[in-house]
Amino acid sequence: MYARYLLVAPLSLAFNLFVMLTAPIWAAWAAVANVERLPGVFAYVHTHDDDIYGFVDKPSTIWGRFKTACWWLWRNPGYGFDAYVLGFDAAGVLIVSDSGVVDFDQGKTVSRLVVLLAANGRRYFSYRRDQMLPGNRFAKIWIGWHWHANDGRRHMIKVMFNPFRRVS
Structure with missing residues (x-):
């Protein structure tokens, strides 16, 4: 994985x-x-x-x-x-583990780890973290595969590190 x-x-x-x-x-x-x-x-x-x-x-x-x-x-x-190319089909995907945090972009350090089981038996992970920084800013970090298929068909790979986010 x-x-x-x-x-x-x-x-x-x-x-x-x-x-x-x-x-x-x-x-x-x-x-x-x-x-x-x-x-x-x-x-x-x-x-x-x-x-x-x-x-x-x-x-x-x-x-x-x-x-x-x-x-x-x-x-x-x-x-x-x-x-x-790098993602996987959304059909038949099950979430087998989820830390459950959903309140991102709220001005606090939070993280979420999700493990997905694809229909072909392969496991994929998704880890997102909002890390608070000085000055009302935070780093948005996301690695793995997106836990939700935005188009309803494919889970895309995520490689994100954005330290320039501001709490609104």
């Missing part, structure tokens, strides 16, 4: 860095072609549970589409890859 993560997490990080560096190319393609999703395997560069513009309506101008797609790709790089 953990060895698999140590093998595939660097792939996720490398692909996400690749997407972030090349985001203007993917954004320009989507903006000029006026599409919401890139075709075929190219859709791996953006989110698997939304289009290349994210949660906003597709802008009407090429420049607007380009800026919005760049922002979304930089915010959520490679989610399609993380779900469909």
